[in-house]
Amino acid sequence: MYIAEVAHFASDLLAAAPDPGGGKQPPGTEAIVTLLQWVKWLFTAAAVAGGMIIGGKMVLSHRRGNDAGVSALGFWLAGCVLAGAAPHLVDALV
Numbered sequence: 001m002y003i004a005e006v007a008h009f010a011s012d013l014l015a016a017a018p019d020p021g022g023g024k025q026p027p028g029t030e031a032i033v034t035l036l037q038w039v040k041w042l043f044t045a046a047a048v049a050g051g052m053i054i055g056g057k058m059v060l061s062h063r064r065g066n067d068a069g070v071s072a073l074g075f076w077l078a079g080c081v082l083a084g085a086a087p088h089l090v091d092a093l094v
Contacts, residue, residue, distance in 0.1 A: 047080050 025033065054076050058069040 043083055047076075047083070050076055051080075 054069060054072050058073065061068045
């Protein structure tokens with residue numbers, strides 16, 4: 001009974017949360033937005049290149065009989081996930 005009451009209260013609380021809307025870009029910030037778009041594009045290109053380099057190193061390591069480079073793949077993946085989630089986290093906080 002208690003859990004159902006807490007769940008009902010939580011759903012009422014979340015339903016009452018205000019919607020901030022999409023927002024509008026302030027005037028004069030076009031250069032900042034362009035710079036952020038370039039940084040996003042450069043990061044995507046670097047992530048793809050990094051994945052290819054790590055994949056190549058893993059192939060060479062596998063042919064030599066060791067499994068070096070697996071940890072690098074994990075760090076690369078964690079970095080990509082963090083960079084991909086960062087804009088959504090900022091949007092949720094703003």
